[in-house]
Amino acid sequence: MENEKDGELLSYSVTLNSQVVEESKELIKSTGGKLSPILNNLLKKWVEMNKVNSENKE
Numbered sequence: 001m002e003n004e005k006d007g008e009l010l011s012y013s014v015t016l017n018s019q020v021v022e023e024s025k026e027l028i029k030s031t032g033g034k035l036s037p038i039l040n041n042l043l044k045k046w047v048e049m050n051k052v053n054s055e056n057k058e
Contacts, residue, residue, distance in 0.1 A: 017050050 024047045028040065 014054055017054050021047050021050050021054070 024043050028043055028047075031040075
C-alpha cells in the first residue's frame, strides 16, 4: 500500500513540475526578457533544474 501511495505522489509531483516548467517557459517567452535580468535568470535556471529532476524521476 505504501508503494502505491509513493507512486501516486511521484506521478503527481512529476505532473505538477511539468506544468510549472511549461508555465515558466511561457512566462519567459511572453515577457520577452522584460523581467528583471536577475528574475529572468532565476526562472531559466529553475526551469532547467526541474527538467533535470523530472528526467531523473522518470
